[in-house]
Amino acid sequence: MTSEYSIGGVHHPDVESDPSKASPIVIPGPAEEVAQKIGSVSPEGVPADPKIGPAGLHWLVVLAGLVIVLVSLGMGLLVDPAAGFAMLGIGGLAFLFSPGFLVAFARAHEREEVAKTMSDRVESHREVIRVKDPSKPRSA
Numbered sequence: 001m002t003s004e005y006s007i008g009g010v011h012h013p014d015v016e017s018d019p020s021k022a023s024p025i026v027i028p029g030p031a032e033e034v035a036q037k038i039g040s041v042s043p044e045g046v047p048a049d050p051k052i053g054p055a056g057l058h059w060l061v062v063l064a065g066l067v068i069v070l071v072s073l074g075m076g077l078l079v080d081p082a083a084g085f086a087m088l089g090i091g092g093l094a095f096l097f098s099p100g101f102l103v104a105f106a107r108a109h110e111r112e113e114v115a116k117t118m119s120d121r122v123e124s125h126r127e128v129i130r131v132k133d134p135s136k137p138r139s140a
Contacts, residue, residue, distance in 0.1 A: 060104070
């Protein structure tokens with residue numbers, strides 16, 4: 001089943017509308033517990049900011065690429081178009097072959113695994129909270 005849903009006001013067609021299946025920007029749960037879970041699956045150990053989810057890492061990569069494009073555009077407009085293109089080429093290659101860019105997708109995959117376990121735990125906790133006390137009378 002495909003439908004449309006929105007992330008940050010941008011519509012994404014042909015994606016399942018179940019929000020629990022979307023990659024979270026922030027991983028639910030206490031930061032210490034999330035850090036321990038990420039540290040257990042990641043070869044790099046405990047991250048500096050464990051609450052950033054897989055979608056958050058993807059947005060950071062997009063933001064870094066956008067900064068390179070905007071700085072190159074500014075250089076091209078203010079100095080010389082050739083300088084802007086050169087900066088875009090050199091900056092783009094440096095960005096694409098940087099270790100941070102290359103491992104961001106592996107780290108996002110690890111955080112996706114942790115986010116699923118934490119989301120399941122939070123959902124089961126919410127289900128427990130929704131259960132009403134059977135001794136109280138039901139209202140009609």
